[in-house]
Amino acid sequence: MFRLALLVLAGLLTLAKPSQAQEVKAVVLRVDYPALLPVSRLDLRPDDLGFAGAQLATEDNQTTGQFMGQTYVTESVVATPETALAEFERLQGEGLRFFAVQARAEELLAISEAAAPDTLIFNTLAPDTALRSAECRGNILHIAPSRQMQSDAVAQFLIWKKWPRWALIHGSHPEDIALAEAYRASAAKFGAKIVDEREFTDTGGARRTDTGHVQVQRQLPVFTQDLKEHDVIIAADETDVFATYLPFHTWRPSPIVGSAGLRPLEWHPALEAWGGTQFQNRFEELTGRYMRPEDYTAWLALRVLGEAVTRTKSADPAEIRAYALSDKFELAAFKGQKLTFRAWNGQMRQPILLADGRIMLSVSPQEGFLHQRSLLDTLGLDQPESACIAFAQ
């Protein structure tokens, strides 16, 4: 039986029309930042984080490629914030032009600055809303959703629930403060009220200790004791300092949303809708672990590339970029509707999953919100709100 399958495969390979066997080479460049261990050991970073998603995408692309006469090669490269630019320049020097970059804004912008005119960058990590606005770059397509898309996704769900009174607790790092700002903007956008607000200051130290829960259980109720009357607490803690501790440790019984409790995510390993089960199975078979959001965004970046190559029959970065930003581009990505790009700032339109630890609870945009172009444009910066001019036609 296996032999027959192989024979058939051979037959199928000969069918591919290699008029000119096209090779599509891409790089996944991951910048690893110094970080403390996560609050929960369930969130420990696997070594192949992101790379595994890219590998699956490459296999998916290759399966299509065998019918189209294209081959896909993806290189996985780890860098530090200090070596990121040099690694990028080295790879670019080798002739590589497609880069999925898993880095924060500072390194991403440095790479964008150093990019050759025909290099195309996929941002698979940096959520900064400014990168989709005044700080946008014409050579970066944003696969990762912005903070504003994440906070809007949560906001729509809370409005749908008729829970408009929010207490906002944010961390003390710049990322946390930016995320808090996104929630304030979402409140204004969707008609919620931030009734109280406070900062949880990171005083350093280890995040997990033996019997650490004893102090958490005593301290957090006091910290949340005098919050004004609210429907939910929004935790804006991108740096993973306190939010994970919050559920059930508040003074009053309060649902937690944002960085803990109900979280806005690009992907969740329990998602089964829209054909997700088969996708999860393929990933788990390949890696022996569950898919993380970073794997999903890396998969998405390379699938955007693969899809554009399939349709244009070209591996020219300028053509790929133009096609991705055009009305013709669409990608099925296990989220129940096609994903496309916003032509004004290069942001990928996508539904945002809302999940607790175990399952997907909902998905935004929510029913009842309206938009003249695409319901997905109710999440994040809409065209009039974006100050990006690098994409102007």
Added chain:
Amino acid sequence: MNRVALASALLALMTSPALAGKVFVSNERGNTITVVDSETWEVITEFPAGNRPRGITASPDGKHLYVCASDDNVVRVFDTATYQELHTLPSGPDPELFVLHPSGNPLYIANEDDNLVTVTDVNTHTILAEVPVGVEPEGMGISPDGKYVVNTSETTNMAHFIDTTSYEIVQNTLVDQRPRFAQYTADGKHLFVSAEIGGTVSVINPDGGAIEHKITFEVPGIAPELLQPVGVRVTSDGKKVFVALGPSNRVALVNGETFEVEKYLLVGQRVWQLAFDAEEKYLYTTNGNSNDISIIDVAAEEVVKSVQVGQQPWGVVVVPD
């Protein structure tokens, strides 16, 4: 609204049901098959069908019911008169949808998890071949002469034409995002492939594989992303094409000559699969989110009734008595 309901109730009374037969509906979540009398449209019974029953079809003589029990990794075969399970067929992992050769054998099964089409002999209960195809194979159609079986792969976005004697892919057609279903016309001249996320149905000339036309859908007041074509059925005269449009809760009626949409029929929620009765008098639709089937009068082009079935109905087949 009341008047509409009354009108359709009257219409239901006036329309004479088809010849006696049974409508079998697979309930993906209920793990059951609901049996509906095609004459009275009453539920006869509901019987267990293994884990996650999805694709469903019947032997040409109407005696055997084939069900993809997706989570059991087998095809279960039931007696359509007694509802007893007769045996299982090897299907490869995660069978979702299949198509039977017009002669009644073999069965061509899409294995969504393994990028394969498995060919299973329904008499000897053995696998004849495994054909590697694109990523996430789902839709399965067969040419009326039985020479080609077509598989659609949801992530590769292709219709693969497989020669049923050599088991080789002889032709590929790139279609829109997430192709779910493939259906030939009875004369074999057209192949319809629905793209769920792309929102289109490609009309393909099987001779050469070129796309001759792309059917698109538009309903005022319905978000375009909800118009997700899945199941497709064509009357044997080729004149009427019905397309199930998923979460838009509508079935489109397409002119089989001009390929223009003529009408949208409101059915239950998340309509996926469709089946005619033997005389093509009625078309049955499975509505996964409202746990019912809608019954469309093919000549009148009207929805005449809905019948509650099990949990999350997925597939449907009608077997004459």
